[in-house]
Amino acid sequence: xxxxxxxxxxxxxxxxxxxxxxxxxxxxxxxxxxxxxxxxxxxxxxxxxxxxxxxxxxxxxxxxxxxxxxxxxxxxxxxxxxxxxxxxxxxxxxxxxxxxxxxxxxxxxxxxxxxxxxxxxxxxxxxxxxxxxxxxxxxxxxxxxxxxxxxxxxxxxxxxxxxxxxxxxxxxxxxxxxxxxxxxxxxxxxxxxxxxxxxxxxxxxxxxxxxxxxxxxxxxxxxxxxxxxxxxxxxxxxxxxxxxxxxxxxxxxxxxxxxxxxxxxxxxxxxxxxxxxxxxxxxxxx
Amino acid sequence: xxxxxxxxxxxxxxxxxxxxxxxxxxxxxxxxxxxxxxxxxxxxxxxxxxxxxxxxxxxxxxxxxxxxxxxxxxxxxxxxxxxxxxxxxxxxxxxxxxxxxxxxxxxxxxxxxxxxxxxxxxxxxxxxxxxxxxxxxxxxxxxxxxxxxxxxxxxxxxxxxxxxxxxxxxxxxxxxxxxxxxxxxxxxxxxxxxxxxxxxxxxxxxxxxxxxxxxxxxxxxxxxxxxxxxxxxxxxxxxxxxxx
Numbered sequence: 001x002x003x004x005x006x007x008x009x010x011x012x013x014x015x016x017x018x019x020x021x022x023x024x025x026x027x028x029x030x031x032x033x034x035x036x037x038x039x040x041x042x043x044x045x046x047x048x049x050x051x052x053x054x055x056x057x058x059x060x061x062x063x064x065x066x067x068x069x070x071x072x073x074x075x076x077x078x079x080x081x082x083x084x085x086x087x088x089x090x091x092x093x094x095x096x097x098x099x100x101x102x103x104x105x106x107x108x109x110x111x112x113x114x115x116x117x118x119x120x121x122x123x124x125x126x127x128x129x130x131x132x133x134x135x136x137x138x139x140x141x142x143x144x145x146x147x148x149x150x151x152x153x154x155x156x157x158x159x160x161x162x163x164x165x166x167x168x169x170x171x172x173x174x175x176x177x178x179x180x181x182x183x184x185x186x187x188x189x190x191x192x193x194x195x196x197x198x199x200x201x202x203x204x205x206x207x208x209x210x211x212x213x214x215x216x217x218x219x220x221x222x223x224x225x226x227x228x229x230x231x232x233x234x235x236x237x238x239x240x241x242x243x244x245x246x247x248x249x250x251x252x253x254x255x256x257x258x259x260x261x262x263x264x265x266x267x268x269x270x271x272x273x274x275x276x277x278x279x280x281x282x283x284x285x286x
Numbered sequence: 287x288x289x290x291x292x293x294x295x296x297x298x299x300x301x302x303x304x305x306x307x308x309x310x311x312x313x314x315x316x317x318x319x320x321x322x323x324x325x326x327x328x329x330x331x332x333x334x335x336x337x338x339x340x341x342x343x344x345x346x347x348x349x350x351x352x353x354x355x356x357x358x359x360x361x362x363x364x365x366x367x368x369x370x371x372x373x374x375x376x377x378x379x380x381x382x383x384x385x386x387x388x389x390x391x392x393x394x395x396x397x398x399x400x401x402x403x404x405x406x407x408x409x410x411x412x413x414x415x416x417x418x419x420x421x422x423x424x425x426x427x428x429x430x431x432x433x434x435x436x437x438x439x440x441x442x443x444x445x446x447x448x449x450x451x452x453x454x455x456x457x458x459x460x461x462x463x464x465x466x467x468x469x470x471x472x473x474x475x476x477x478x479x480x481x482x483x484x485x486x487x488x489x490x491x492x493x494x495x496x497x498x499x500x501x502x503x504x505x506x507x508x509x510x511x512x513x514x515x516x517x518x519x520x521x522x523x524x525x526x527x528x529x530x
Contacts, residue, residue: 167393
């Protein structure tokens with residue numbers, strides 16, 4: 001029963017990681033843009049949410065309604081004014097640009113919010129739980145997981161069936177050929193990054209509800225997102241979801257073996273996948 | 287209006303960064319005309335197509351389309367105006383199906399499918415094999431079939447001018463013939479075709495007029511059937527080679 005509980009808690013944790021990873025699946029998996037500032041942008045959004053929660057009398061749902069549009073605008077600006085200047089066949093320029101952005105953002109956040117850990121005020125949702133058999137399940141993690149499922153399904157459908165999704169896949173496959181076929185790659189990339197960071201806005205509110213955040217936490221979120229995308233397989237949105245589940249379950253099981261082992265266990269599973277199936281679990285056959 | 291060519295270049299110079307590849311190109315094409323661009327490797331044929339199409343920087347007045355200066359307009363805007371390209375090496379979208387490759391063009395075409403001359407149904411009639419393989423990933427098709435998709439993709443942009451860059455390259459003679467047989471059908475809709483081709487015989491047969499390029503300059507132009515072979519040889523290789 002202890003292990004079943006670990007798996008269930010792991011899947012729920014994976015729901016949070018899936019929300020971190022979806023934007024990464026879009027930017028890194030599909031567009032092949034390495035955004036080192038991915039985690040820092042999420043922390044920034046969390047801290048904005050925490051600060052806004054003190055001023056706005058909206059409640060948590062209202063907070064999401066405010067934060068997601070802010071995130072969308074940040075994503076659009078990020079792509080339009082920084083990433084579109086460095087995007088190309090070579091991933092190195094985008095890596096260097098966002099590495100710089102990551103450092104700048106961390107210091108900016110330290111300046112404004114100091115190094116203290118913060119979280120959103122405790123609400124009914126965050127502490128509510130229900131019991132299945134002898135296992136307790138938190139309501140918030142279940143909401144997070146369901147949200148992650150809906151986001152993954154939605155994003156997958158958009159990529160597969162919408163005009164925007166086709167254009168994005170075409171631009172990612174061959175930017176110049178996409179332009180020759182009438183796609184404006186820069187515009188479509190700006191929309192894609194806006195969506196990616198918009199999802200991060202949702203994740204940011206949930207992360208601040210679920211636990212604490214501080215300006216230096218971004219790199220851990222970045223690593224989890226990267227690992228989930230790579231475990232799942234580049235270019236597959238459901239792969240990133242599955243990768244997040246694998247990571248969450250591995251961490252939860254590691255945690256049961258020894259409380260200090262949780263995060264390390266996640267990394268070990270990531271290394272094991274890299275060693276045995278480097279193209280990822282759901283990679284398409286070539 | 288009829289004496290204004292649909293597409294023309296005026297003293298077009300250009301190249302890649304500091305490397306100049308084109309030195310004052312003047313050419314033009316009328317609606318419904320097929321113009322061949324021939325020349326040896328490195329003569330600047332593909333560079334000229336890319337410069338016209340907004341893939342390489344050129345001056346605004348160096349390219350005119352329907353009388354308007356359009357030089358340097360980004361490629362995706364050129365498509366909206368009515369120019370499309372079948373690029374060298376086909377450049378199809380790997381990981382997507384035949385149908386999806388065509389949909390990209392339909393999504394961004396000058397006119398919606400059904401209002402322009404080209405529909406998927408029409409193209410599937412021309413290339414029946416594509417109807418059969420429409421749901422297959424593009425990488426499962428043979429080279430000739432992929433070229434048919436590339437041509438279909440460009441036509442679904444509903445272009446007034448179609449730029450074809452080496453569409454016979456690497457294909458079997460039978461497939462080349464099959465593809466070249468389609469060209470008269472395309473120009474029958476009034477679509478002008480610029481044909482970059484290394485095979486001089488093929489180019490002469492398929493075109494009304496031709497331009498021969500050598501080292502970034504036009505060395506010969508005229509009605510394709512009227513130009514004697516040795517004149518082409520001289521223009522193609524340069525005068526010094528022709529003598530030898």
